[in-house]
Amino acid sequence: MRDFNEITATEGVLKSFDSIENKRVKVLMGSIVKHLHEVVKETEPTFEEWLKAIEFLTRTGQKCDERRQEFILFSDVLGISMLIDTINNRKNNNETESTVLGPFHAPAPDIRFGDNIAHHVKGEKCLVKGKVSDINGKVIPDAIVDVWQSGPDGLYDVQKENNVVDLRGKMKTNNNGEYFFKTVKPQFYPVPTDGPVGEILNLMGRHPFRPAHIHFMIKAEGYVDLTTHVFIDGDPYLDSDTVFAVKESLIRKLNDAIDLDDNTQCKELTFDIILEKKI
Amino acid sequence: MRDFNEITATEGVLKSFDSIENKRVKVLMGSIVKHLHEVVKETEPTFEEWLKAIEFLTRTGQKCDERRQEFILFSDVLGISMLIDTINNRKNNNETESTVLGPFHAPAPDIRFGDNIAHHVKGEKCLVKGKVSDINGKVIPDAIVDVWQSGPDGLYDVQKENNVVDLRGKMKTNNNGEYFFKTVKPQFYPVPTDGPVGEILNLMGRHPFRPAHIHFMIKAEGYVDLTTHVFIDGDPYLDSDTVFAVKESLIRKLNDAIDLDDNTQCKELTFDIILEKKI
Numbered sequence: 318m319r320d321f322n323e324i325t326a327t328e329g330v331l332k333s334f335d336s337i338e339n340k341r342v343k344v345l346m347g348s349i350v351k352h353l354h355e356v357v358k359e360t361e362p363t364f365e366e367w368l369k370a371i372e373f374l375t376r377t378g379q380k381c382d383e384r385r386q387e388f389i390l391f392s393d394v395l396g397i398s399m400l401i402d403t404i405n406n407r408k409n410n411n412e413t414e415s416t417v418l419g420p421f422h423a424p425a426p427d428i429r430f431g432d433n434i435a436h437h438v439k440g441e442k443c444l445v446k447g448k449v450s451d452i453n454g455k456v457i458p459d460a461i462v463d464v465w466q467s468g469p470d471g472l473y474d475v476q477k478e479n480n481v482v483d484l485r486g487k488m489k490t491n492n493n494g495e496y497f498f499k500t501v502k503p504q505f506y507p508v509p510t511d512g513p514v515g516e517i518l519n520l521m522g523r524h525p526f527r528p529a530h531i532h533f534m535i536k537a538e539g540y541v542d543l544t545t546h547v548f549i550d551g552d553p554y555l556d557s558d559t560v561f562a563v564k565e566s567l568i569r570k571l572n573d574a575i576d577l578d579d580n581t582q583c584k585e586l587t588f589d590i591i592l593e594k595k596i
Numbered sequence: 597m598r599d600f601n602e603i604t605a606t607e608g609v610l611k612s613f614d615s616i617e618n619k620r621v622k623v624l625m626g627s628i629v630k631h632l633h634e635v636v637k638e639t640e641p642t643f644e645e646w647l648k649a650i651e652f653l654t655r656t657g658q659k660c661d662e663r664r665q666e667f668i669l670f671s672d673v674l675g676i677s678m679l680i681d682t683i684n685n686r687k688n689n690n691e692t693e694s695t696v697l698g699p700f701h702a703p704a705p706d707i708r709f710g711d712n713i714a715h716h717v718k719g720e721k722c723l724v725k726g727k728v729s730d731i732n733g734k735v736i737p738d739a740i741v742d743v744w745q746s747g748p749d750g751l752y753d754v755q756k757e758n759n760v761v762d763l764r765g766k767m768k769t770n771n772n773g774e775y776f777f778k779t780v781k782p783q784f785y786p787v788p789t790d791g792p793v794g795e796i797l798n799l800m801g802r803h804p805f806r807p808a809h810i811h812f813m814i815k816a817e818g819y820v821d822l823t824t825h826v827f828i829d830g831d832p833y834l835d836s837d838t839v840f841a842v843k844e845s846l847i848r849k850l851n852d853a854i855d856l857d858d859n860t861q862c863k864e865l866t867f868d869i870i871l872e873k874k875i
Contacts, residue, residue, distance in 0.1 A: 318840060318842070319834060321682065321840045321841070322682055323683060327675075330674060333802055336800075337800050337801055341645075345645065348634075354675070354676070356628055356631050358679070361684075371665065371667045371671065375660045378653060378656055378658050381654045381658070388653045388654050400600075400602070400636045401646045402643075403605070405640075405642060405643055521615075521616050522617060556598060557597075563597075
């Protein structure tokens with residue numbers, strides 16, 4: 318095209334996509350360009366503002382390494398990750414809702430019914446249990462329940478330098494569809510704020526906290542995989558999770574309990590899970 | 597917010613911007629989030645597509661260094677840089693139109709009327725001259741004319757390893773508002789294709805070429821700075837410049853001419869420039 322101007326701009330760029338063979342790429346690139354042009358037309362950025370955006374994106378890419386994904390964090394704090402999760406996990410019945418995977422999933426050691434997953438942290442003991450079933454209440458034995466969480470210091474094992482696996486476990490449900498493990502009470506924590514996304518949160522006057530939660534990934538033959546969290550009732554950040562991942566249906570109370578193995582007082586949380594049949 | 601869903605998502609994230617003090621940041625972030633959410637809702641990306649986008653952005657940031665700005669290149673090939681340029685340089689009268697700065701501007705040596713700027717390349721000799729005036733034809737002496745271009749191999753000096761300044765010059769217009777320099781005929785060239793943006797162009801079935809041009813940056817006291825190119829008539833890529841920077845009003849013919857200093861045959865290009873008064 319010649320004579321690119323505010324009226325012809327978007328159409329001109331979209332025309333340059335005419336020879337895209339992959340229809341899906343065409344749809345995606347078309348939507349991205351259309352909306353990025355809309356942002357420019359709506360806000361009319363100065364050259365300096367545009368350059369700041371370029372620099373922000375560059376620094377965000379350069380903050381990423383094997384242990385850190387700053388662009389996923391950016392997607393998270395803008396609610397984009399959660400929107401992608403929601404669109405890809407529409408509920409049909411009473412199945413347990415999904416929420417974001419997050420950046421801290423890693424291979425977990427196999428554990429048995431009742432094992433403890435918190436070895437290298439100090440915290441309030443907490444028993445976690447539940448039942449996996451289908452939407453009609455039929456229990457699902459041998460479902461794989463993979464759990465991970467941060468410690469009372471707000472850090473996941475992979476965020477620490479020592480490379481010791483902790484606060485993770487992978488177990489199978491028993492013949493009654495039940496799972497049970499011991500851990501420490503989860504605590505709210507901040508997402509990493511020492512990078513460009515931290516600067517943006519600061520610029521926006523937003524706090525970086527996520528309410529206390531335990532991650533769950535559940536797989537069972539014949540059922541749709543489920544990635545979700547259980548949140549703790551009463552957490553101060555349930556209404557302002559910085560990554561927008563809270564769903565009312567995923568909040569559970571921490572009750573007082575007794576650990577029967579050693580007769581000590583502790584907390585207890587019950588989180589039953591309902592899976593959707595694969596079609 | 598709790599219960600983030602497809603209906604409440606965008607409003608929920610925008611609500612988290614409530615405490616942004618800087619009004620401009622609020623407008624910019626609001627528009628960006630609204631439109632990125634629209635892209636997700638329109639195209640419903642799979643988790644894998646979202647991850648590919650994350651990886652693309654990460655690699656684009658990591659391709660940048662002191663000599664290379666891959667995010668500017670991405671902005672260029674989507675027409676965003678040109679849209680920003682257009683919005684910030686609306687024409688009021690008959691002043692010369694602007695076009696993109698590009699990533700290759702660098703300090704240039706001072707030259708005198710008639711000097712040659714092409715020292716370390718071989719190519720067809722070309723005389724470039726013109727007059728700088730205001731919108732009423734009043735000539736502007738002492739305007740600073742800063743020019744730069746790629747060589748016949750399609751490369752700017754800063755893209756080469758040897759660090760030798762070439763094909764750049766900075767001069768002042770004479771008492772008649774005229775400038776004049778010698779160089780080699782510019783040639784069309786590809787933008788860098790060995791990075792993520794090259795992959796995207798390839799995926800979109802688009803060529804990476806820019807039509808032949810010489811960059812100009814003109815400053816004169818009392819006038820608005822002008823950044824533009826002159827393009828060469830007949831170039832095969834005038835209608836498909838990969839960064840959308842061509843304007844009909846900036847295309848000039850290369851005519852046959854004689855270099856009077858040594859009586860050799862060469863090419864000649866005339867590019868008169870009209871500046872806008874600063875208000």
